[in-house]
Amino acid sequence: MNSDAQYAASPAPVIASGVLPVLKQFTLPEALGFGRVMAPIMYRAQFRNGGWQAAQVLPYEAISIDPAAKVLHYAQEVFEGLKAYRHSDNNVSLFRPLENWKRFNRSADRMCMPAVPESIFMDGVSAVSSLMAKHIPAKPGQSLYLRPFMIGVDASLGLAASLDNDFYVIASPSEVYQQGSFKVMIERQDCRAALGGTGNVKVGGNYAAALAAGRRVQAAGFDQSLWLDPAEHRYIEELSGMNVFALINGALHTPSLSGSILPGITRDSVLQLARLSGVEVIERSIDINELLEAVVSGECSEVFACGTAAVITPISIIADGDIRYEFKAGNPFATQLHTLLTDIQEGRGEDVFNWNWPLTDVNVLDTSDSV
Amino acid sequence: MNSDAQYAASPAPVIASGVLPVLKQFTLPEALGFGRVMAPIMYRAQFRNGGWQAAQVLPYEAISIDPAAKVLHYAQEVFEGLKAYRHSDNNVSLFRPLENWKRFNRSADRMCMPAVPESIFMDGVSAVSSLMAKHIPAKPGQSLYLRPFMIGVDASLGLAASLDNDFYVIASPSEVYQQGSFKVMIERQDCRAALGGTGNVKVGGNYAAALAAGRRVQAAGFDQSLWLDPAEHRYIEELSGMNVFALINGALHTPSLSGSILPGITRDSVLQLARLSGVEVIERSIDINELLEAVVSGECSEVFACGTAAVITPISIIADGDIRYEFKAGNPFATQLHTLLTDIQEGRGEDVFNWNWPLTDVNVLDTSDSV
Ligand SMILES: Cc1ncc(COP(=O)(O)O)c(C=O)c1O
Ligand SMILES: Cc1ncc(COP(=O)(O)O)c(C=O)c1O
Numbered sequence: 001m002n003s004d005a006q007y008a009a010s011p012a013p014v015i016a017s018g019v020l021p022v023l024k025q026f027t028l029p030e031a032l033g034f035g036r037v038m039a040p041i042m043y044r045a046q047f048r049n050g051g052w053q054a055a056q057v058l059p060y061e062a063i064s065i066d067p068a069a070k071v072l073h074y075a076q077e078v079f080e081g082l083k084a085y086r087h088s089d090n091n092v093s094l095f096r097p098l099e100n101w102k103r104f105n106r107s108a109d110r111m112c113m114p115a116v117p118e119s120i121f122m123d124g125v126s127a128v129s130s131l132m133a134k135h136i137p138a139k140p141g142q143s144l145y146l147r148p149f150m151i152g153v154d155a156s157l158g159l160a161a162s163l164d165n166d167f168y169v170i171a172s173p174s175e176v177y178q179q180g181s182f183k184v185m186i187e188r189q190d191c192r193a194a195l196g197g198t199g200n201v202k203v204g205g206n207y208a209a210a211l212a213a214g215r216r217v218q219a220a221g222f223d224q225s226l227w228l229d230p231a232e233h234r235y236i237e238e239l240s241g242m243n244v245f246a247l248i249n250g251a252l253h254t255p256s257l258s259g260s261i262l263p264g265i266t267r268d269s270v271l272q273l274a275r276l277s278g279v280e281v282i283e284r285s286i287d288i289n290e291l292l293e294a295v296v297s298g299e300c301s302e303v304f305a306c307g308t309a310a311v312i313t314p315i316s317i318i319a320d321g322d323i324r325y326e327f328k329a330g331n332p333f334a335t336q337l338h339t340l341l342t343d344i345q346e347g348r349g350e351d352v353f354n355w356n357w358p359l360t361d362v363n364v365l366d367t368s369d370s371v
Numbered sequence: 372m373n374s375d376a377q378y379a380a381s382p383a384p385v386i387a388s389g390v391l392p393v394l395k396q397f398t399l400p401e402a403l404g405f406g407r408v409m410a411p412i413m414y415r416a417q418f419r420n421g422g423w424q425a426a427q428v429l430p431y432e433a434i435s436i437d438p439a440a441k442v443l444h445y446a447q448e449v450f451e452g453l454k455a456y457r458h459s460d461n462n463v464s465l466f467r468p469l470e471n472w473k474r475f476n477r478s479a480d481r482m483c484m485p486a487v488p489e490s491i492f493m494d495g496v497s498a499v500s501s502l503m504a505k506h507i508p509a510k511p512g513q514s515l516y517l518r519p520f521m522i523g524v525d526a527s528l529g530l531a532a533s534l535d536n537d538f539y540v541i542a543s544p545s546e547v548y549q550q551g552s553f554k555v556m557i558e559r560q561d562c563r564a565a566l567g568g569t570g571n572v573k574v575g576g577n578y579a580a581a582l583a584a585g586r587r588v589q590a591a592g593f594d595q596s597l598w599l600d601p602a603e604h605r606y607i608e609e610l611s612g613m614n615v616f617a618l619i620n621g622a623l624h625t626p627s628l629s630g631s632i633l634p635g636i637t638r639d640s641v642l643q644l645a646r647l648s649g650v651e652v653i654e655r656s657i658d659i660n661e662l663l664e665a666v667v668s669g670e671c672s673e674v675f676a677c678g679t680a681a682v683i684t685p686i687s688i689i690a691d692g693d694i695r696y697e698f699k700a701g702n703p704f705a706t707q708l709h710t711l712l713t714d715i716q717e718g719r720g721e722d723v724f725n726w727n728w729p730l731t732d733v734n735v736l737d738t739s740d741s742v
Contacts, residue, residue, distance in 0.1 A: 033529075034528070035527050036528075038444070062435040065433060065435075066433050066434075067413055067433070068406075072442060073520060073575060074582070075446035075575025075576070075582070077443060081528075109583075110583055111582060111583075147439075147528055149443065149444060151443055152645045156407050157407075157452075157518055157614055158405055159407045159582075159611055160402075161583065161585075177529075191565035191567035196561045196601070197561070197563070197568070197580050197601070198565070198580050203446075204443075204579070205569070205574075207444070207445035207446065208445055208447055208448070208482055208575070209565075209568050209576060211447065211530075214483075214530065214531070214532075229496065230567070230568070241530055
């Protein structure tokens with residue numbers, strides 16, 4: 001089948017004339033990394049006069065933004081991150097995309113932006129993934145990372161919610177975020193989000209607030225900040241782009257959704273997989289000092305991060321100022337969960353929870369002629 | 372003199388060919404409002420390969436931004452707001468611009484962005500103000516509102532500080548932000564910034580976090596949210612774009628710089644003017660309940676907001692849910708301070724603190740031929 005037929009059933013985006021040529025020219029470089037190589041196409045839907053206009057797939061190119069646009073001054077911007085996997089049968093499958101759609105709209109509401117209809121969100125991620133199908137790298141850990149985002153584009157300097165908003169889907173053929181494990185550093189000074197702030201949604205300001213801590217962490221030779229709660233600086237929250245789990249006395253503990261951490265979709269998947277495996281899971285406030293003591297005593301044998309980008313990545317060191325708490329016994333639990341999760345995502349295992357969202361009739365071998 | 376000579380002494384920005392024509396065509400509309408009418412020119416300096424490139428004055432136009440740019444996803448953006456006043460002698464004067472420059476660089480540092488050299492910042496605001504000189508409205512309350520801002524433009528999806536950054540100055544011939552007084556509503560639910568967050572610098576995320584509260588406030592028929600501290604929701608902080616003062620038993624009280632509020636330049640000017648007038652000024656934590664009781668007892672006779680945009684604007688009502696606390700006795704103190712401050716800003720009074728920064732040799736009558 002060809003890509004025209006592919007979109008006949010959905011509110012078909014117009015595919016701009018430049019799209020098929022740029023796709024034809026595109027080749028995957030050897031080294032991918034994470035989020036560095038951009039797909040040569042993008043999807044755009046614009047909200048104008050209170051309604052969504054017909055969407056388009058366009059060649060990836062610089063976008064034109066008024067210098068007074070809300071997004072550039074007041075950070076009126078929301079985003080998501082999800083992955084399209086190419087399975088060994090060459091079919092393409094998204095992982096739990098409706099969860100991203102729901103979270104996107106919770107973020108949009110917090111930012112006073114219009115909800116993106118399911119049809120537009122799904123059409124956007126599906127269109128980009130389908131057109132990119134044959135360029136989706138398919139070795140273990142590889143995928144097409146999809147980045148839906150929306151920006152407020154009204155051009156005036158008063159602080160007010162934008163009436164006009166632009167929704168985009170861009171994408172990057174990527175490796176997993178980090179090979180190996182993370183060395184994390186407890187962030188004792190800054191906070192990424194206030195209680196009553198925006199930490200429980202996926203909006204730009206949270207990430208901007210995390211940059212300075214990230215710089216300190218890197219300067220000290222570590223990978224990631226481990227954030228504490230904003231009220232007491234005492235309970236662990238998450239990393240700047242991943243949730244955190246600890247295996248303590250054989251049970252799996254993770255910070256409860258305090259209101260200032262992001263409800264991760266991978267976090268939810270890990271909780272479900274652990275329960276299915278018969279592991280006790282406990283969502284609660286985790287005092288950093290209690291955790292560090294449990295690491296020292298050996299009661300806490302593993303800590304790991306999880307998120308769309310990092311999937312499941314063990315944490316090998318937690319640093320607190322100059323003190324380092326190390327995990328040396330390997331990560332059998334994280335490794336087992338990683339296998340369970342990636343077997344589903346990458347199409348090797350049974351999809352017991354129905355998490356995969358196969359793109360109808362997208363098969364690289366079939367589409368290779370049409371693009 | 373002409374505008375070429377004007378810049379001979381400073382690191383002269385290149386004035387693009389389209390600039391003089393758009394300035395010639397520009398006319399001030401009757402109704403200005405605040406931040407709605409944009410000056411037809413802008414200043415741009417780009418930070419590339421670790422250094423600042425030659426700056427340019429350009430016609431105001433949409434800017435080209437990569438869809439993966441940090442500013443659009445991770446809100447790596449900082450801004451300032453200051454005013455250029457046209458005095459009755461037709462000379463143009465900026466108000467305390469070096470304070471904005473210093474704060475801009477504190478914001479930039481918090482966002483892991485490069486410092487903007489004094490020469491570039493001052494050159495930018497001076498060039499835009501000089502070229503716009505004859506279009507600066509000059510009735511009381513009117514000015515050219517200047518908006519320097521900087522955005523991170525690196526195009527990749529990993530969370531990291533941008534190496535390339537673009538600095539702009541745009542401007543808007545404006546009225547004062549609000550005519551009359553503000554009706555404010557205590558925000559009991561949300562917070563605009565965490566302690567250890569970004570509330571003490573001028574970055575987009577703080578303003579994004581304030582939008583939802585702003586929507587509730589407007590729906591209830593009020594103008595502004597009165598924010599409480601992020602840790603206890605108990606001490607008053609500021610409005611979304613202004614600091615707050617209360618006159619209690621003849622002394623002037625304002626929240627101390629807690630780390631989560633912006634150190635306003637108008638706040639500092641008000642403190643200095645009040646001290647000069649022999650009024651006792653007290654910077655401290657102000658419990659909202661204590662304040663409301665003092666309003667009821669009459670010990671607190673006035674509350675007002677201050678900021679570059681609003682200058683000094685009385686607060687006529689503080690609402691706490693359904694309860695309204697009203698000030699009915701007029702605002703003699705705020706009015707007196709307003710006169711002192713605007714007499715300096717607008718060139719009528721003696722500039723005792725040396726706050727005005729006259730633009731050398733910019734006189735509307737002289738330059739009217741050259742632009
Ligand atoms: C702050 C933060 N926490 C956690 C996560 C993990 O969420 P998810 O598993 O849905 O990717 C992310 C990434 O999306 C994030 O940005
Ligand atoms: C949050 C906030 N508080 C206070 C102020 C007042 O600061 P300034 O007097 O320097 O304009 C502003 C505006 O700049 C602001 O955005």
